[in-house]
Amino acid sequence: MTSRRVLYLAGSGMITAIGGSTEMVWAAAGAQVSRYATSGYFTGNRKLIIQALVPDQALPDLPRCLETYPSLSLREKRMLAMSRVAATQALQAYGKDEPIPVLFAGPESYPGINSQVSKGFSRALFTELKHLPIAAAQSRSVNIGRPAAIEAIKLAFHYAYDIGHPSVLVGGADSYQLSPLLKLLDGQKRLSAQNLDPHSGSDSFAPGEAAGYLWLTSDPAQALQHGGRRVVLSEPGFGHEVGHWFSEKPHRGEGLDQAFKQAIAGGFSGKTIKNIYSSANGERFWGKELGVAMTRSHHNFNDPKVHHPAEFYGDIGAATGAVLIGLASQTALHLPGDDTHLVYGSADQSYRGAICLRSEPVAA
Template structure:
């Protein structure tokens, strides 16, 4: 049973919806700005922040709830992205389960995954079934790992519709301070670093039969998914060998059985050299599967690192590009988390 992407939504510093975000990324417009918060050298952080006036207000039932500032921000980001997903879809669409990727970098109080799902249901309404939903704090790769689970469930006939998401805000004082102490935030004295950002992205995954039943659009077809682990990750003592991402890409290619080489790659580069080296290993080990002039897309240069939202955001942008005809397929989308998780998906244009 084949799985397709029936809808996608994205809210990030480049736009308050997928179409706007895709246009900003396509035009290479920078959405990175200085904020009032300063690093340990008293230089202002440069981050990607979603304009506050464009986000829904916190639900009245949650105004007096004991929320971390980061939690409240993430709830509003997610609400806006979910509105983007469901815009134009049938009003009688059944509420699907949600598989949600959450941050791997935490404040002094980690986000409780089960509690957050209940909060999100209160914030965004009945657009997903919280009783059947799962959230995991696995960082950039978590959303694509969830997508792989969704495809497996759909293929097994366990569900016809599944909502997959990723959500994060690295624009948090504690997270910024921790990343600054580690020397990872790009600035006047740090060139091998990245620009922290925030965002939310969601994909509505459907079986082809369910898409026809509800007369849903098809943005792209999922040819293959995969996930794995890199022992030599950023926070590990083991040496980096590049086996994690390279193995995930190899497995995806084997399962996809593509008739044409990969034409586009959406990667989770964020400006740190580690990630470019990682992809170099994966590309060399799978060189025959890539077109000679395969296009590389790394939109973090426009809107920063979206943390746990990054993988699904890349997938949403890829689907928008394939459906709009301005990006050639097949397209490889991958994301790598700081603490070892790796995940990838191959999309093809719908026929």
């Protein structure tokens, strides 16, 4: 290892369209369960948009959130209800009184529309998590969409090793139930819609919603264990793609290549990566950059499995990073031969993030 700074996974929680816990989502994705369905939103030509939404009945706190926060949007209220579920799961085994900072991964800011969460959302989030030992004053948010949780983990390393917070809760939530955002994406002809089969190779994606939370710690004694193994995360890597969805410059895949190289150098140099967990959502746009990044770091890969679970639970935006890490960790713990993973997230705009994780035996 080129760096001894690592974090351990101590707990995880998530809720997506295909399941209400990390274990359920991992099993459903492995069984290729899809929850794509027509929604109540329309494209500009009056076709129902295909989405992958969390059922209301899976969000017991949603009715209260709808009533308690009248100034928040429907999207934000659903993000709150989903966050309460996932964060509670992630800290289920946290038995300490010491408050834990939250590093929240939030939605991307899109050109010309108000797509980020409001200032009132953060206050409401801490209200919804008040049953947990949360250090609100030390908490922060990163609002860059799919790679946001990976950026938050970069900050978690700083908290754990430079500031002295041995435990950090990294979480992300997002929902595409936002009409201006759907209108923008529909204008780009990117959305799956009625009479357009999302699995037919068509160049479109199904908007989803989810929350994912990770309790990370620098204390190996706190690590989640299964079968005598635990999950270790190395320091992440980042890059910027000049040829993104809102740029006229050519898409060369150089941003993700840079993120891969930095992440691998942070702890996996010389190791063979057996699994890639990708934020790709079904659009052909994302295939090129993955091909470039894998080719340029080919010596670190040996015919890896590429997982893109958005094909089952839809594009989950800012929840992507935490959910993918949670799923990769399940694979690392339960399938010991698949013990080396690279997880990455690519924003619609320039930002790219990647992180490596592995399972290792716990010394007796």
